[in-house]
Amino acid sequence: MPGNTLHSYGKIARSLHWLTALIILANIALGLVAVRLPMDALDAKVGLFSVHKTLGIAAFTVALIRIAWALIQPRPVPVHPERRIETFLAESVHWVLYAALVLVPLSGWIEHAATEGFAPILWPLGQGLPLVPKSPQLAETMASVHGIFAWLLIGAIAMHVAGALKHAVIDRDGVLARMLRGSPAGDAPARRHRAPALAAVAVFAAGAALAVAPRVEQTQTAAPLAQAASGWRVIQGDLGFSILQMGTEVEGGFSDWTAAIDFDADTGTGRVEVTINMDSVRIGTVTDQAKGAEFFDVAQHPVAVFKADIRPEGDGHVAQGTLTLKGHEVPVTLPFSLRITDGVATMTGEASLDRRDWNIGQGYDNESSVGFPVRLEVGLTARS
Ligand code: HEM
Ligand code: HEM
Structure with missing residues (x-):
């Protein structure tokens, strides 16, 4: 079935989930490697960053389609609503993942648009963004926002995958099969709570605060020069x-x-x-x-x-x-x-x-x- 029911994920939701997983995992690997390549491997670094940015924008596009689809579809109910903490954690992580799918590429894109002359996005649609000025300060702030948000995403994926494995290996229930094969699971009535979404908002607010917190200005190592004696x-x-x-x-x-x-x-x-x-x-x-x-x-x-x-x-x-x-x-x-x-x-x-x-x-x-x-x-x- 292409659409979701209250107990199963349809073909479209599952395809979008696994496509996102593939692109995101690849792009995290690219980002981590590109940042760590030394400056004397500049050509490779620039090449990797260009692919990272282009794939990141592809991820952003898929994420928007996925979110639009999720909004018009029924959301399958939690399989074990009686395990309240576990359900809260699983749903909070889902919200963090959804938010990260938008905020991580967007922050990277704004950083790129505020920077002058660095690895280009591999497309003909221009390198800037409307409303984003060229500004080293903005680029620097967005670089730390992007880095921190990317690490929040990595942490959420780790918890998400650990949870999925726990269901498959320890609980041996139908949770992973629900996303893999689309088989139905869960029979509780749909009751939605707002707390998991609020938890995700809190996680990103804390991350953003950390990113924009005033940093100690890099101190100059050399002492300032004394004024030269001069006729003028x-x-x-x-x-x-x-x-x-x-x-x-x-x-x-x-x-x-x-x-x-x-x-x-x-x-x-x-x-x-x-x-x-x-x-x-x-x-x-x-x-x-x-x-x-x-x-x-x-x-x-x-x-x-x-x-x-x-x-x-x-x-x-x-x-x-x-x-x-x-x-x-x-x-x-x-x-x-x-x-x-x-x-x-x-x-x-x-x-x-x-x-x-x-x-x-x-x-x-x-x-x-x-x-x-x-x-x-x-x-x-x-x-x-
Ligand atoms: C690669 C390993 C992954 C596995 C094994 C996995 C597994 C699953 C499973 C089993 C579910 C269904 C949970 C349920 O039915 O309650 C799910 C849902 C979800 N996954 Fe993943 N996932 C993976 C990667 C990712 C990645 C990389 C992302 C995004 C960055 C992601 C985002 C989501 C979201 C947002 C949901 C909730 C869907 C909804 O109910 O609206 N997953 N995943
Ligand atoms: C969902 C998509 C994306 C993911 C998962 C992602 C992930 C990452 C990760 C993990 C890093 C390394 C962070 C670190 O180790 O400090 C990184 C760095 C970076 N990413 Fe992304 N990224 C994405 C999209 C984008 C996009 C769309 C752009 C630009 C158009 C971009 C531009 C950058 C830049 C410029 C850096 C280097 C940051 C710095 O200056 O330190 N990223 N990204």
Whole structure:
């Protein structure tokens, strides 16, 4: 029979149950492996995540169909309503499973939509979601929501499968056969309680609270830089860069740097020395990877230094010198525009660098995951 009765699951409910079980178990395995693969196996990691996300959306679709079907069908009654605690537990776990079937993929999807440039969903329907802004903070929160909810799902499945096995092996009753073969079991009248559904709501509320609880901010390991002695004092400045990650532009920057500037406004010449605290780097959701040995290697090379001579050129100026980063000193020319009014100088400049010149991301020798060019953007206001 395709539909359920009060004592049996029909073909459609059973097919949807086992299809869900298959996809969910496969996707849990994929998620657990993908998260744990090291960054130096980046191509495999990205590939697994793409499959995980795509299969996760398939699971979400099947779950919605399954829930819609369950809503319009009779729900088979508990087989042993007289065992009140056991029935309460079994039904609570069913509610947790139903809720997880929606909340786990949805939280993963929102995390993905809030992230810039990571493993894409393998479909032509776009990578973003309406109403979800690109935001590293949101992505980070949703990553912990998704992780905690996924573990709630794993715990619920463990209890669910243990219960099903207990019925088959110890009780030897018809509970597993009801889902496997559709044979009827249970003859109690249908009486529904609200407590199991409320228990599931409580479980997810606790999980969500844990995920959004304020975490201790990652502390910087390096001490902040002392302000450099300078003819021009920097009042405000931005040191940013952008790079292509999986074909999407991702922006980053440094929050701690200091500049010593000698500049003669009459001749338009001078010298600049910028020291950057590499531990202050921030880039999308991959800040920790950026600090690692493969990229900036902050532990071995905590500061970078740009030393340059300034001279006028064309309508603007250039700072020509060297950037010492990760132990490599490489010539860099930074053209910039400058405006000085009432002793306040405002400059903005841009240069395109190649990360390979500093041996950054040496394991990524093609551009499929991390592009070679890095656009450097500097803007500052200084007072003489
Ligand atoms: C792979 C091992 C699994 C086994 C052996 C199993 C077995 C069963 C059995 C025997 C029932 C019927 C319980 C009853 O008649 O009272 C059931 C129901 C259910 N299963 Fe599973 N299951 C498995 C995996 C899963 C997974 C992975 C999920 C979802 C993530 C899931 C979700 C559900 C839900 C929501 C129900 C309740 C259906 C309803 O009455 O509305 N199961 N399962
Ligand atoms: C029902 C479907 C899904 C299940 C069962 C599932 C399960 C998991 C699991 C078990 C993990 C590892 C958690 C950990 O060990 O910390 C994980 C991670 C992840 N999943 Fe899913 N997932 C599902 C759907 C999705 C979807 C639809 C997306 C995105 C479109 C997604 C994106 C992610 C991401 C980005 C991570 C890494 C989280 C991080 O940044 O730490 N997942 N998932």
